[in-house]
Amino acid sequence: MSYKLRNASPEDMNSVLDLIRELAEFENQPDAVEVTVNDLINDGFKEKRSFSVIVAEKNNEIVGMALFYPRYSTWKGRSLHLEDLIVKKEFRGKGIGTALYTAVLKYADQNGYKRVAWEVLDWNKVAIDFYLSTGARVFDDWRVAQIEEKAMKDYLKKTKS
């Protein structure tokens, strides 16, 4: 099977959003995606880019993508975060995910990033086994915490009074 990897352009953001929605469904959160195509274009391709995307293309169709951006480790320094690595269901098991993952590591290595980090669901054993096989570590004792816009505003209101 032949496919090519390339940097995404604004015109790809429709397909990228489809992939984001497909992943949200896989993770049982189909309604969680609030981002729009316009957000992706504005945030990914304007002067101050919030992220970069590599897409996998086959017969002019986007069949996978990796979305990443810089982070900062206070232990190691400049690092990269792989926010999403997605391959369309019918194109999985063909090495496209591995190729995207490898492309992100190559980008990190070539640009002097000291670490690449990401998050994985604990029941996604196939993914975890793959990551471990590449030399990555998966931490059992760290928990991800998040506060969303509404909760944030509620907290700030409460704190002020």
Place this chain on the structure above:
Amino acid sequence: MSYKLRNASPEDMNSVLDLIRELAEFENQPDAVEVTVNDLINDGFKEKRSFSVIVAEKNNEIVGMALFYPRYSTWKGRSLHLEDLIVKKEFRGKGIGTALYTAVLKYADQNGYKRVAWEVLDWNKVAIDFYLSTGARVFDDWRVAQIEEKAMKDYLKKTKS
């Protein structure tokens, strides 16, 4: 007890690195910190800033800090990551950590970030209970994965051949 919060300056990076090292010891990883004062100054205060820091100061001494930077959620959009929230041991329990946390949420809210995310050790119940009390969520089923520079280079070498 009176203290003030302010944006950090390059001159604070010595104290900030001390706090980073104190946290690494608390997390049983005293040798993990490879970052230097020069790294922090270069990465935090040059043209392309990798992070921002708010420090808590008491009698001209830095007693706490919060270090954060932008991320991107493909579900919510522009978000903020709180990499470190540290208060010197002898100054804990006095509201300084809460004040720093609140300052970061305020910054996020005022700058249009849709989410603030961070990581917490699963045995740090005091921290987790505090975060939950503010309206944050702590996810049991996500795992943090990382690949470090050396493992990355090894993997890329193996993949090429």
